[in-house]
Amino acid sequence: MINIEKREEFDIEIDKTVGKPFINDAKFSTRNVDVFYGEKQAIFDANIDIGKNQIIAMIGSSGCGKSTFLRCLNRMNDTIQDCHISGDIRLDDEDIYQKQQDPVLLRARVGMVFQKPNPFPKSIYDNVAYGAKLHGLASSKIELDELVEKSLIRAGLFKEVKDSLHKPGTSLSGGQQQRLCIARTIAIDPEVILMDEPTSALDPIATAVIEELMIDLSKKYTIAIVTHSMQQAARVSQRTAYFHLGYVVEVNDTNIVFTNPEHQLTENYITGRFG
């Protein structure tokens, strides 16, 4: 039993994740995952399953470790020098941290979209073709053209940019840039897409476009999204995980988490935010 809540009014203990953290048809499953930045522990004993062709939303207050957890799933944390991970993370029942696993290949299977749109300093076309060229997904120019077009269409960006494919990606608006980043991610046809607050820099209209896109993409891909907007989580996700100070407090179907949370901390967070 770990007592982590310092404020007196909530003297609540987190024993183990409540709700329904485990499911049958899991794409990702994490067991006993601890993450450290140097001496500092950022994730404590995370146990979650992420279902296939589902959207899972991760919510929780700032600094509770959502991004850290998400970045474990495609081993982006490997690029941070003093970050250490222990525990078991499986993608399709294969340990992604085992020795034989090449993180570069893993990242081609588990794509990621970031909070701030980060198009490469290249043309729109080259941004989308980037991954395909790296992984040799197109054998001819025509195939590549097709792939780029298809990805842009799927990301809902094609109509806006079809006449300016050779303009720099950075010349687009923020919302368009974010869709460009989604387009380049789906161009390499990953199995999972991780999105870390993908709409936090966008206006409501651009946000709505991307939310629709996520729902559409979830037919084909497994999606994990970090968000600070509970409305967004409620709108797009099937399941929701609530993080608190590095602990996964509660995981369940989204409507249950929002209407009938099991854990006191979850309820505090949700009611606090919803007013």
Place this chain on the structure above:
Amino acid sequence: MTFGVILTALMALLLLGYYTGRKRSISLSDKSNQRLHSLPQHYGYLIAFWSGAPALLILLFWSVLESSVINAAIVAQLPAQLQQLSADEVELFINEIINLSYSNVAIDDDVKRHAALYYNELIEFSNWVKSTAVFILAFIGMFVALAFVKPEMKARNLVERLIRWAMIGCTSIAVLTTIGIIFSVIFESIIFFKTVNVFDFLFGTHWSPQEAIREDQVGGSGSFGALPLFVGTLLISFIALVIAVPLGLMSAIYLSEYSSPRFRLFAKPVLEILAGIPTVVYGFFAAITVAPFIRDLGESLGLSLSSESALAAGIVMGVMIIPFVSSLSDDVISAVPQSMRDGSYAMGATKSETIKQVIIPAALPGIVSGVLLAASRAIGETMIVVMAAGLSANLTFNPLEAVTTVTVQMVALLTGDQEFDSTKTLAAFALGLGLFLTTLVLNIISLYVVRKYREQYD
């Protein structure tokens, strides 16, 4: 009082002006119960400016004009037959007088003694008037400005305007100096091109600037075909860049992307020391170590080579300019946002793919300016070439032969006693102009490249 003393005293007055200005603004606002428009120090700055600037201007003006006025006065009181002298002789005479007036040697010549005494008198008088004028002006400036101080005076805005003018002043000095240098080079070159045809100079292949001392000497007029020099310069610079760009860029990439922070902290300054070694040391190294090594290597391959070669100079020069490439590139590569790297890694790119496809294009403008800086250094370098590549103006693209460069020949033209308007001296200006145009073209090309990339990627 000398210039330095006056200047120091003036600085003290400036400080005094600052403090009285501050004080006065505060006491005025207390007295009239009115809020100051600006902070007290703004009033201080203004007073300091008015106590300093007019006086300083007079001081500078006086100091510049002083000597010519005094010289004219001395010449005017000389005996008639001495006034008939030519301008050069008068100048010489005056120099002698000035030297005499500073020395304690007894002077036999009556005329000279008188002149020297008169010179001393004039200098003393001038100094006295100068310092009096400067201090009176400083005080007038201070008091007039103090009289203007009122709480509602917009001192802050006035200070802002002063600062702006100061900036404009500094910028114009820098720009005007550059323009002045360019024009003086151009004018001297024009004089040169009156004797030597422009095309003969640019495309002539024979460089031997020796002029005849006697009319009947062989090879009388000297020949100024500068093509071998420019080719030599470009050849050596090219070799240097071939060495420096890959090495510099790779080490920059290693330092910023791969090495541990601790190693970088140690290695970067060490690399930068390379740029701080005096070039004469490099030249020595090139001549003593590298050039013989290349010759021996050539011999073992059955080539007979001279101990001076463009290759030796180019290699050593390349090593010298590595830090120009590496240090600047390292800075711009480190400045590429982490989010861009993350984006690439998240697409399943390896580190080297990320560097090649994303980081280098993003950092390209900075890398280009680093390379350009290195190229300018290489083109302007003299010492290494003198010591390792020789002085013979061969027109060749063979890096194993001895060549010479533009700067080396400029030095050769100007060393020794030269008349200022001889063709040889003027040829140095023409070479300088050529060098200037070369670097200008290089700059324009790289600016163009950078701008094109910027347009594409920003």
